[in-house]
Amino acid sequence: MPAHGLGGDGSLARDVGGYQAVLAIEDPLTVRLTYVGSDGYPLPTVPGALKVPHAAEIRELKALAKGVRGTLAGERARAEALMAADGRSWRHGAWRREWLDHPVSGAVARGLIWEFQDSGGVWHAATPGESVLVTVDGRALPVPPDGARVRLWHPARARPGVVRAWRGFVVDNRMVQAFRQAFREVCVLGPDEAGAARSDRFAGHILRYGRLRELFRERGWRPDHRGRLHGGAPPAARRVLGGGWRAVLRYDPAEQGDHVVAGHVRFERRDRRHWSRAGLADAPPLVFSEAMRDVDLFVDEASIAADPDWPDGEDRHHLHYRREAAFGRPGAAAEARRAALERVLPRTKIADRCALDDRFLTVRGELRTYGIHLGTGQVRMEPDGALLRVVPSRRKGQSGLFLPFEDERLSLILTKAVLLAADHRITDESLLRLIRTEVR
Structure with a gap:
């Protein structure tokens, strides 16, 4: 793994024309290049005095920053892939x-929770701190010997109380994780799936095919580039997971538009050079959970029910599905948002105006009460349940809150909640007119 010349703290400094250029990995998600002048203040852009006489050095630094970002992204992906690798571990020295x-990998590792095995075979969860391993209750875990085993922590292996405690730890310490770990969705076999060969829990959802293809690429699924979308057999996408397992998602073209209808999910096991079908219960719990989590993400992100730009009143296709799914039973991603909101909302000024249940964040405004769906982010007004289309600014960081994981929908839900809690201050006349309808 390239270190790019970075020091042990993930940074390097170079003198450039009276300035010091500093390239640093600030956290598992951020690489920053700044220029520090004689006044000691870092500048986020290239000073004008350097642009021409030091153009070659500036280009080299920018290329280096791009390379570091690429390596960091690769390490985030490599670490997240371990969430489905139940048997993967290292000796402590090798870890x-x-x-x-490692200057780059260390930035990822320090933002994650790991498990360390003691001499009795018991695993203890901790996160790397300053020269110490810190447990969820703030104690220092004794440094394991070089031969002790280390593995990545997964909430599916932990008790619910421990998972809640780690979630509190992440929020309280503003811990930036390389990916959603403490708040990770866990999917388990349903009562009707225990003896089944496939799962239909996501079947029937109508998805935007363009967005679905993007998600396939991001999550490592390989779709067929043929099938009924092109006049052949039913298409499918596949992801190879740990331990010789593969998940398969079937889908079909919808009746109208560039959409597909989600079908069943099943699992296959490698048998030498071939893949053979297996029952849902045969898949290891982490393999099952990670694959189903991916499909839940596909539905959460690509469903037309969550599309804020869906042309209401113009395109009537799939209207029944959209109305049902927009406020229906949410999936695992919504449960993670609910868990995050439970931690974040008490720190906001609108805490006394908000309430959470399994489906909605309910917000009490001055004019009306609103329910924001935790899955789709759609808003309905009480008491009649009328849909309110709210498309606030999506400027990053608008809420000013620390969020325990990156999730555009979570940020949007919070932004809508802040807006609607002060609905009497809304200046958009068209939105205000909808809110005031039947309120008088």
Whole structure:
């Protein structure tokens, strides 16, 4: 794994024309290049005095920053892939060399929760701190010997109370994780799936095919580039997971538009050079959970029910599905948002105006009460349940809150909640007119 010349703290500094250029990995998600002048203040852009006489050095630094960002992104993906690798572990000495002490990988490792096995075979969860391993209750875990085993922590292996405690730890310490780990969705076999060969829990959802293709690429699924979308057999997408397992998602073209209808999910196991079908219960719990989590994400992100730009009143296709799904039973991603909101909302000024249940964040405004769906982000007004289309500014960081994981829908829900809690201050006349309808 390239270190790009970075020091042990993930940074390097170079003197450039009276300035010091500093390239640093600030957290598992951020690489920043700044220029520090004689006044000691870092500048986020290239000073004008350097642009021409030091153009070659500036280009080199920008290329280096791009390379570091690429390596960091690759390490985030490599670490997240371990969430489905139930048997993957390292000896403590090898783990330190490969992860913790590496200038790039270390930034990822320090933002994650790991498990360390003691001499009795018991696993203890901790996160790397300053020269110490810190447990969820703030204690220092004794440094394991070089031969002790280390593995990545997964909430599916932890008790619910421990998961809640780690979620509190992440929020309280403003811990930036490389990916959604503490708040990760966990999917388990349903009562009707235990003896089944396939799962239909996502079947029937109508998805935007363009967005679905993007998600396939992001999550490592390989779709057929043929099938009924092109006049052949039913198409499918596949993802190879740990331990010789593969998940398969079937889908079909919808009746109208560039949409597809989600079908069943099943699992296959590698048998030498071939893949053979297996029952849902045969898949290891982490393999099952990670695959189903991906499909839940596909529905959450690509469903037409969550599309704020859907042309109401113009395109009537799939209207029944959209109305049902917009406020229906949410999936695992919505449960993670609910868990995050439970931690975040008490820190806001609108806490006393908000209430959470399994489906909605309910917000009490001055004019009306609103329910914001935790899955789709759609808003309905009480008491009649009328849909209110709210498309606030999506400027990043608008809420000013620390969120425990990156999720555009979560940010949007919070932004809508802040707006609607002060609905009497809304200046958009068209939106205000909808709110005031039948309120008088």
